[in-house]
Amino acid sequence: MVANADCDVVCLQETRAQEHQLTDPVFHPEMYHCYYFDAVKKGYAGTAVYCKQEPKKVIRGLGFEIADSEGRYIQADYVGLSIASLYLPSGSAGEERQCRKFHFMDDYMRHMKSLRKKRREFIICADWNICHKKIDLKNWRSNQKNSGFLPEERQWLDELYDEVGCIDAFRVVNHEEDQYSWWSNRGQARANNVGWRLDYH
Template sequence: MSSFSVTTVNVNGIRAAVKERSPENLGLLPWLSSLDSEAVALQEIRATREQAEEALAPALDDGWHLSMSESTVKGHAGVGVLSRTAPTTVRVGIGSDEFDTLGRYLEVDLPSALGEITVASLYLPKGAVDPAHTSTATETDERKFAEKKRFLAEFGDHLGTRIAEGRHTIVGGDWNIAPAENDLKAFKTNRRSPGFLPHEREWVADLFAAGWVDVMRRLTGDVPGPYTWWSWRGKSFDNDAGWRIDYHLVTPDLAGRASKSYVHRPEAYNLRWSDHSAVTTVFDL
């Protein structure tokens, strides 16, 4: 039996992620070279295609293929998929006039022993900003969250279409929504925080009701974590006070073939090259 592994990771800026920070922290590229996955969904590339190709040059020389959707807003968002084989088809966006030029979503079709599998990379809007970066945090948060709600409406329709088509699909990404209490450490103090609001969790629940499967949660059971994002500030990482906002949602038939899903959590804070950790899911074909 063959397998098909897919990884997702928010790189928090591809040019920063590949930099060697110390003899112990060599950045993204050595990690990527040791990865046994057919595809890697990337989010927050925050670079032009030319800049991303330059940063990833060793990986591309090693045989990886980069499909990418950059944002028209400089230094913002950007998604991509690195794949071992060249995609048969690449689709950018969800058919949205507002969001398709902002580097939020990309799909590629890849060959496998099961036939074509669609691997998608998603960077869902956070719906909030850091108050330190604005003098009108409340107004800006309201605007950002209104943007997120518009994206959820359009993207929900897109996912509904995809699951109705019946194709094998894996949507990996930074979903910026923790679906349940076990998906963040401090759930009691975050009930009014974007990423854990009732409207957002209901939206994810509707995806589950439509047939999409959170394969990590199915395989780990209803337990705390495993978390995938920790603030750079304080002792969040050391205390594992994180959020599980990076995951794979998978169409039902393919989800039934998922045998393993795990988080690539660094052994120490100083070995992090992103504030997110990668997530890999293995499918038995």
């Protein structure tokens, strides 16, 4: 699939595998330099980036525990440009995981603010595990108290876009409703397009 897409860079989140397990050629498509960042816990989280052009440098992790132990960030650096794959934790499993998600968000916001001082362009392909606006999920009314659409999470994205200066590239070119990237396995969510847009670029 990746080999046929003719992409310059492919960013993956939630790879759920250790790199030594990925011996099948499907995980190392021709024409790509493939880089993985695994979670310490086997079968959990993880990120990857596939690059047609070999990067000058690959950075794994962000220097804080949640990101680094769970393999949640990998970055490919080129001259004047960095492309990152990020997988923000989900808080849907309970209060403890939601607190962990908030800690990650705080640490990552500090990181993003520090990047403003660098003379580089950044493309961040992220599974935020957050829907930003009402347009980004089908049943927004019934999800306002659920992880992924909490007021604090949405305000965090407001700050990321309005103050830090990030751009939701998808919404720059697509303002249509019913554009989602995740659907529950329950019921007929995918068939009925009852989804969430959790993935942003």
